[in-house]
Amino acid sequence: MKRTTVAWLAVAAVLSLIVAYQVVDAAGERADWYIAQADAPVVAPGADVMAGIELIPARIRSYDYRRAAFGEAWDDNNDAPGGHNGCDTRNDILNRDLVDKVFVAIKRCPDAVASGTLHDPYTNATVAFVRGNQVGASVQIDHIVPLALAWDLGARDWTDAMRLRFANDPANLLAVQGQANQDKSDGEPAVWMPPNHAFWCQYSVQFIAVLRGYALSVDEASAGTLREAAATCPTG
Template identity: 70%
Template sequence: MTRARTIWLALFAAVSVLVAYQTVVSAAEQSAQFIAAADVPTVAPGEDVLAGVAVVPLRVRSQDYRRAAFGESWTDDNDAPGGHNGCDTRNDILDRDLVEKTYVAISRCPTAVATGVLHDPYTSLTIPFTRGNQTGAAVQIEHIVPLAYAWDQGARIWTDALRVRFANDPANLVAVQGQANQDKGDKEPALWMPPNEAFHCQYAMQFIAVMRGYGLPVDALSVQPLQQAAHTCPVG
């Protein structure tokens, strides 16, 4: 291969990565709105719920994934209701998703949830929440599109700032039973769906919306589970 051809191919690869990244940034600006457990989306007859989402043959698990690439901890730089209020994303999502809440001021957060009740969308269980290292683990903040899955599907080429934004995006977060969160791990829809089948519609539509909003492709094995779940949505 000539030196000129080698340089041309290197430039082409660099431009391709830049274009892909710019597309992701643009798409992320249109991040999905969170679909609450009580808000059941509708699907039009014949609607392609995966329109605008690329499909790749397989999820190829990366050996270089690290949670720290998405930020060391929760931030206050998010768009949750009441965001930018001194409370980090975890506290904002607890406030959004729990009911019958009481509050306590901690650190810079004047309205951290002290106690509350979660009507868990993943299991349909009612779970009491009390702030604390042990009791607080009963309710966890779950990434609908797992961070490791996003990394494998393309987030590895994002900037650190975009990965932090993704990890703290309320549209990709939901309070759930701790055990359900652990059971899911970083599994894609081909390998895991919520035990509560009544929530499959919301879960699939939110998963798809996040993937679309961030320009991430879904693996082919997850297409059918997502479509089947979306077909449980009411016809709109």
């Protein structure tokens, strides 16, 4: 598979949480993207982190969004570390992002997280996770670029396969505190940013990477917020 040149890698090295992942390019073709581990993204001095991303005056909220357009949540056709292993995307992301884990075998997933600890990037809280219908909700899997937002920014015109891929792309997923995920809902950066300001650098760089990788536009107010957040990154 031909490796796509990733222009923004000259701008930043991204989240230590995500070592390797795949997204799609503007043509809808899967492209390999490798992101080196780093303590924090490093932004080149004077770089415009929004370069190449289409700006629109404002988000126009549509009323035809439906979660089912992005496929069944979740599937096992993802590229999280150890993906295609019988575990769905949610279980893969819990395994990737939690620490102090205890595992249990469920259905086709031999290594589902039964319990663990999340150091939540959105709030800087330490959250205990225990699998279960109620207690498990303390940790949720967030789409960094929310599905409903992506729909408004261009995903409505994608194929079903591309939307399914987006919904299960580890590059767009984080395990986070449940309440923070609920507070964010489908808010764009101009409306919601993580309460933990120390995470703004990583959040903005990852948000921008997903926009660019999927050729999504963004509203001007959110572009300004993302630029300000990226400005908190170390330079080099």
